[in-house]
C-alpha cells in the first residue's frame with residue numbers, strides 16, 4: 163500500500179536535529195564506522211516528492227535528491243508500485259543463472275536513449291563505481307591498450323581502480339593506496355579558473371598535448387570524462403571542449419567513455435549531458451537516477467565493442483537485480499510521461515535567476531554555473547578567486563538548520579550545489595531558494 167500523501171511544504175517542529183534524531187545519532191556513534199559520514203544528522207522516517215520527513219516529524223526540503231538519485235521524486239508512485247509487485251513475484255535469481263525480461267528491457271531502453279543512433283549493447287551492475295570499473299575493463303579488452311586517461315577534478319568512485327581515477331586526496335584516497343596502475347591525469351576545462359578567455363578548443367588542445375606526451379596514442383585505451391563534473395565542483399567545460407576531445411579520440415582509436423552517472427537521465431535538461439553538444443561517446447556509464455532510488459548501474463556501448471568481450475567475462479551476483487530493473491523501467495517511464503528533461507530546464511532557469519541575483523549582492527560568490535537542475539555557486543574570498551570552503555560549510559549548515567538539504571562539493575570544498583528532484587513543485591523550490599538566500603546573507 164502506498165504511504166499517505168505527504169504535504170509538499172517545509173514544516174519545522176523541533177530544533178534541528180530534534181531529540182529522536184539526537185538519540186539515533188548517539189546509537190550510531192557506538193555502532194557505525196565513523197569513516198562513513200553524514201552531512202547532517204537528521205534521521206529520515208518517510209519521504210515523498212521533494213519532502214523528507216525526519217523521525218521528529220520535521221518536513222525538510224530536499225535540494226540534493228540523495229546525490230542526484232531521486233530525480234523522479236521520493237516514493238514516486240510508479241516506482242513504488244513496480245517494486246512492490248516485483249518483490250512479491252521474485253526478488254532475485256541472478257541474471258547469469260536464470261534470466262528475466264526486465265533486465266533485457268532496461269538494456270533496450272538504455273540502448274535507445276543514450277547518445278548516438280548506432281547499434282548498442284548494455285550490461286547492468288550495482289553501483290556507479292562498478293560501472294566505471296567495467297567500462298575500463300571493456301575498453302582495455304577491446305583496444306589491447308592499458309592507458310586510462312582521466313581529468314583533474316574528476317570523481318569516479320571509491321573502489322581501488324576508481325579511487326585511482328578520482329582526482330581528490332581527502333577524503334577519497336588518503337592512505338588507501340597503492341592504486342591501480344596505468345591511470346593518467348590531464349587538465350580539465352574549468353572556465354572560472356582557466357586563463358581569461360580560454361576557449362574550449364584551446365583547453366582541449368592543452369589536455370591533448372598532455373595525453374600525447376604522458377601516455378602516447380598507442381598506449382591510450384580510453385579517455386574517461388564526466389561531461390559536467392559532479393563531486394569535483396559542477397565544472398561545466400567551455401563549449402567546444404568535449405567535441406574536440408571526442409574528435410581526438412576517434413582520430414586515434416582511443417575509446418571515449420562518458421561517465422554520466424551524475425549528469426544522466428534528464429538532470430541537465432537533456433536526457434544525457436553529452437546530448438547538449440551532440441557528443442557521441444563509445445561507452446557510457448549510468449547509475450543514480452536510472453532506477454529512481456534502487457541500486458542499479460549500467461555500461462552501454464557500441465555493439466561491435468561490447469560484442470568483443472568473451473562470454474562470461476562480465477557480470478556479478480546482483481547486477482541487474484529484477485527489483486532494481488522494474489524500478490528503472492518505472493522511473494524512465496515517468497521521465498518520459500512527465501517530460502522531466504523539460505522540467506529540469508525550467509528548474510535550472512529559476513535557480514540561475516536566484517543565484518545570479520545573489521551573486522550581484524555578494525562578492526563572496528565568485529561563479530554561478532551549471533546546466534538544467536544541476537546548478538552551483540563557487541564561493542571565494544571577496545575580490546579574489548581564493549576558495550572559501552568555510553563559507554560553503556556555513557551556508558550548507560544554515561540551510562540544514564532551517565530545514566533545507568543542500569550539498570557542498572568541489573576539489574577545494576567551496577562549491578554549493580543544488581540537485582532538486584525534477585518533480586519539485588515551484589512554490590517548494592521557491593521556499594528552499596529563499597532559505598538559501600537568507601543563509602547566504604547571514605553567512606557571507
Ligand code: PLZ
Nearest residue numbers: 229289290291317318319392421423424
Ligand atoms: N561517477 C560521476 O558522481 C557518485 C559519490 C558520493 P557510486 N557520486 C557520489 C560519495 O562521496 O561516495 C559517482 C559520480 C560519478 C561515479 C560515481 C560513483 O558512483 O554509485 O557511488 O559508486
